[in-house]
Amino acid sequence: MHTYTIAELSAALAAGEVSSVELTEATLARIERHQPALNAFITVTAEQAMAQARAADARRARGDAGPLTGVPIAHKDIFCTDGVRTSCGSRMLDSFIAPYDAFVVERLREAGAVMVGKTNMDEFAMGSSNETSHYGPVRNPWDEDTVPGGSSGGSAAAVAARLVPGATGTDTGGSIRQPAALCGISGLKPTYGRVSRYGMIAFASSLDQAGPMAASAEDLALMLEAMAGFDPRDSTCVERPVPAYREVLDQPLAGLRVGLPKEYFGEGLEPGVAAAVEAAVAELRGLGAEIREVSLPNSGLAVPVYYVIAPAEASSNLSRYDGVRFGHRCESPRDLEDLYKRSRGEGFGAEVKRRIMVGTYALSAGYYDAYYLKAQQVRRMIRDDFVRALEEVDVLVGPTAPGVAFALGEKSDDPVQMYLQDIYTIAVNLAGLPGVSVPAGFADGRPVGLQLIGNYFDEERLLAVAHRFQQATDWHRQVPEGYA
Numbered sequence: 001m002h003t004y005t006i007a008e009l010s011a012a013l014a015a016g017e018v019s020s021v022e023l024t025e026a027t028l029a030r031i032e033r034h035q036p037a038l039n040a041f042i043t044v045t046a047e048q049a050m051a052q053a054r055a056a057d058a059r060r061a062r063g064d065a066g067p068l069t070g071v072p073i074a075h076k077d078i079f080c081t082d083g084v085r086t087s088c089g090s091r092m093l094d095s096f097i098a099p100y101d102a103f104v105v106e107r108l109r110e111a112g113a114v115m116v117g118k119t120n121m122d123e124f125a126m127g128s129s130n131e132t133s134h135y136g137p138v139r140n141p142w143d144e145d146t147v148p149g150g151s152s153g154g155s156a157a158a159v160a161a162r163l164v165p166g167a168t169g170t171d172t173g174g175s176i177r178q179p180a181a182l183c184g185i186s187g188l189k190p191t192y193g194r195v196s197r198y199g200m201i202a203f204a205s206s207l208d209q210a211g212p213m214a215a216s217a218e219d220l221a222l223m224l225e226a227m228a229g230f231d232p233r234d235s236t237c238v239e240r241p242v243p244a245y246r247e248v249l250d251q252p253l254a255g256l257r258v259g260l261p262k263e264y265f266g267e268g269l270e271p272g273v274a275a276a277v278e279a280a281v282a283e284l285r286g287l288g289a290e291i292r293e294v295s296l297p298n299s300g301l302a303v304p305v306y307y308v309i310a311p312a313e314a315s316s317n318l319s320r321y322d323g324v325r326f327g328h329r330c331e332s333p334r335d336l337e338d339l340y341k342r343s344r345g346e347g348f349g350a351e352v353k354r355r356i357m358v359g360t361y362a363l364s365a366g367y368y369d370a371y372y373l374k375a376q377q378v379r380r381m382i383r384d385d386f387v388r389a390l391e392e393v394d395v396l397v398g399p400t401a402p403g404v405a406f407a408l409g410e411k412s413d414d415p416v417q418m419y420l421q422d423i424y425t426i427a428v429n430l431a432g433l434p435g436v437s438v439p440a441g442f443a444d445g446r447p448v449g450l451q452l453i454g455n456y457f458d459e460e461r462l463l464a465v466a467h468r469f470q471q472a473t474d475w476h477r478q479v480p481e482g483y484a
């Protein structure tokens with residue numbers, strides 16, 4: 001049953017064709033078998049998973065099971081999990097056992113989902129290839145010599161290899177959508193404020209957002225419904241009812257106005273990706289959508305703006321890891337300064353250090369106005385571009401990433417090349433809008449992602465369009481060889 005979607009597993013559980021205990025056992029066995037090749041997990045929580053599975057079966061027997069009750073899932077290791085190591089992919093937090101559950105973890109647990117483990121990720125979510133993880137790189141199941149994307153690469157690889165039917169991720173500049181694209185799965189970054197950030201280790205707080213990753217848009221809808229909602233413990237979380245996302249999936253596309261941002265089809269886009277995206281657009285047209293060209297004139301500024309704002313916020317957020325209150329502590333420090341220096345020097349990897357330095361510089365006296373303030377002003381212009389475009393059309397469509405999965409090591413020595421992975425995703429975070437990536441074919445045998453961007457809190461429409469596209473295509477059903 002490992003190729004079943006969450007919706008299909010949910011139906012099988014409801015029909016009594018399988019128990020959660022059986023499903024969870026099979027899931028744990030598959031993880032054990034493929035972990036050496038993929039390295040998608042940092043921690044596997046077999047014992048707790050079996051206990052949760054037994055509880056889920058008991059709950060079903062009592063007659064109060066929901067659609068996720070008994071379904072195995074995994075959490076990105078950025079979410080705090082009570083009593084379970086929460087490393088954020090960093091040596092800094094290698095021995096951190098969270099004392100409470102993140103909101104997202106709590107909500108999925110309450111829905112009855114069974115947590116089988118914590119997935120690998122780029123250190124503190126900084127990266128687009130999963131190569132910055134302290135626990136080693138994750139491999140892409142479509143070609144194990146290539147990267148899965150990042151930073152939610154472990155979640156993406158685990159779903160792509162059908163080790164779990166769904167997993168959580170976080171997206172600060174593309175970290176759900178880009179790995180979803182590179183691994184041939186579906187991934188949704190909700191509107192900023194739709195999902196609580198409580199218990200999610202902070203990277204860049206004005207951009208971070210949690211979201212679901214799964215094979216299909218229908219599964220994303222099922223997961224989002226459990227994950228979304230108001231939480232007073234996150235002051236940026238918006239109090240707004242959560243729609244029954246799955247109920248509103250079936251909508252015809254006739255008359256849907258789809259905008260193609262012309263800036264998303266220019267220089268830097270690999271021809272194979274362009275061809276797959278164009279074919280997907282033709283498919284949407286065939287389903288009744290009306291396609292027009294739109295412009296996001298400031299989109300070329302999104303990557304530079306992000307690489308001022310995100311490191312600035314990160315430098316502040318990561319200052320708490322001082323070896324005293326939080327994080328790795330060096331052996332026998334000479335004095336307090338030595339303790340700080342060596343603890344941080346040993347605990348953080350190169351990319352994290354680079355960002356702390358850039359961010360500290362951008363915020364320092366004399367440079368603040370020139371960099372940070374300026375970046376915030378341009379951020380507003382980027383947002384305004386989207387607001388204008390979304391007055392003309394209902395959704396924007398384009399590629400998720402400029403290319404397909406690349407070889408391990410290919411871009412790790414060139415931060416700018418790595419940052420350019422997110423040229424089509426980052427602006428969406430700067431604007432706070434929702435975006436989804438869905439599988440849309442292959443180029444050179446590797447998956448291509450199609451990105452759909454919607455208006456604020458219009459996840460319903462995004463999911464409905466993605467679902468209709470998936471009813472007409474079977475890209476989301478493709479499973480890499482050796483994992484089918």
Ligand SMILES: NC(=O)C[C@H](N)C(=O)O
Pocket residue numbers: 125126127128150151170171172173174175176310422
């Ligand atoms: N965290 C993210 O959303 C990924 C982005 N590539 C970054 O390194 O910041």
